Amino acid sequence: MGATIRDVAQAAGVSVATVSRLVNGTGRVRDDTARRVQTAIDRLGFRPNAIGRNLSTARTRTLGVVIPSLSNPVFADAVAGINAEAKAQGYTLMFMATDYVRTDEQALVGTLLAYQVDGLILTVADAADSPVLDALDRDDVPYVLIYNQPTARNRPTVTVDNVTAGREVADFFADLGHERLAMVSGTLTASDRARARRDGFVAGAEARGLAAPRVLEVDFVDLDADAAVAPLFADRTGAPTALFCSNDLLAISVIGALGRLGLGVPADVSVIGFDGIAVGAQLHPTLATVAQPSREMGRVATTRLLARLAGETAAPATVLPHTLRPGESAGPAAKPCPADLQVPFHHNGRSPS
Template sequence: MVSTLRDVAKHAGVSVATVSRYVNRSGNVRAQTAGRIRQAIAELGFRPNVVGRSLKTATTRSLGVVIPSLSNPVFADAVSGIGQTARAEGYNLMFMATDYDRDAETQTVGALLDYRIDGLILTVSDPGESPVLDLLERTGTPYILIYNQFSLAARPSVTVDNVAAGHDAAEALIGLGHRRLGMISGSFGASDRARARRDGFVRAARDAALAEPVVREVDFLTMNVDAILDDVFKDRSRAPSALFCSNDLLAISLIGALRRRGVRVPDDVSVIGFDGIAVGSHQHPTLTTVVQPSREMGQTAARQLLDCLNGGNAPTGAVLPHILRLGESAGPAGKPDPAALQEPDQTVQRRTAQ
């Protein structure tokens, strides 16, 4: 239930006019009274309506979309799916990016709530401990997560099974004969998806009785892989023969960094990415990757949220299938043989969570 000026006034023990003066800064309010109003606003999760303040029950027929990055095409695919579905129902989008910053999540969602968006589709760093999601639930704002791992049933998300996908990536490399595995990931603190992919990848290595994979983190925005390659390859005899990256942009950056060092992909090191962005299939070598159906994920999230806004059921989320697509960047261990690989547009696995 969205709190109103009247609710804040009652909670603070002051008049509606006094709260209005404080919120709109249209008159003086004593410091002690202002303190009570601030406390009431915080406790009730009240958001001032900057669009049509006098129309308390109006809807804006707009959805807020909060994504981690504008530079990664995988999020653009999801926003495209959301926008197509929303426009068909007469809704507009207001979207913002957080640059993988947890504090920015609160700021961006707060700004969207100020504009009285009707509901939110968003990706957060950690749905398990998220002040943003706590705020949305406290204010009764309908929302659905996208990309976030689905382990928290009370917080619906449209995603893939990231643990299973990471497991599949490791199994594919093991099937090509690789026994020394590694993973290069964006910051685990900024992405529950990256953590889940790591968990599945490491688990598969353990299941195959292999040594623990080398795991290194880089910043999602700078993706400075050069800084960690000295450490990963300081002993070439023990270095990984195959690397899994937590997203495709990182995998593409890694391939470039390896090439600058004279390390051949896949002859010396195989590389697998995650996301399935289009540019991966147009580079050389073409990228082996776990493909998630981002556009379909956006469409599914939007349909569930719009159904809720139109009086239907609350969003429940969904786990969609992922595909492991082989390209030229992953090859047999120890004996490069491009003919052994399938064509880049062929798929070898398709899985959903059970």
């Protein structure tokens, strides 16, 4: 089997898009880069595919989508919005998921570019510090971020104001009389959105004169909610009476874990999630949450990407409105629990069965 375009890109230390531009003559490549690529082509004996060369001179009318997870309905909602707008404009989608593994981002994007997608809509771990975005910027590949936070480099993104949303959650809890707050978050290095929510929540609590909330990080994918939550309630006298979870799926898992600890929601502990997924309104208790317009975010991101493909200059961040949606899982602060009613805590981090 002969060398592939990806083999050439790896040997030359450049992106697949750069090799494609040089081979197909569809864009400018710096002289020193062109020499490295040509040396790799000669050494590997790479022969461009004629069909691929023909496709590269025209649009494939395909958009690549990279999201963190296929299991979280919030991303499914966004993809639905992307797909509806793309389909209306005569485009199809190819999408992949990173499972929150930051080091997989570049490989997945490279795979999509090898299929010659016209542009990308993606969510990365951190838009301010992203090797894959650096490469896309360097190679002038059209893309729009979704959910990621605005950066000093004005990378195009469609998102909500996560910092303000976090502050509003803290205010909501304080207005209900809660004084001991905590947050359960997915891994902060895997999500600039979760960090922004954390920052707003902590700042909001401090602005109301409350102690800084304790922040627990858990694995987004391999979640053990029981083990994560139990230490917070080992000593009920100082335990939080309100928990903010960085997404709705996490909040649902936490509510289940609290029940297994013998704690009622919201009688003993109030819980607020983030995303506004539809299933939250079907639960008992119904889930209080910060709802973000995911489907609309997907639609707007698609229109912005198609505008860039049409030659328009990339616009700065688009921040859409969010809504703090009350639900049965958040209520007035619980009265202090006597010490003799504390939940037993075992060394394995779980309550007795």
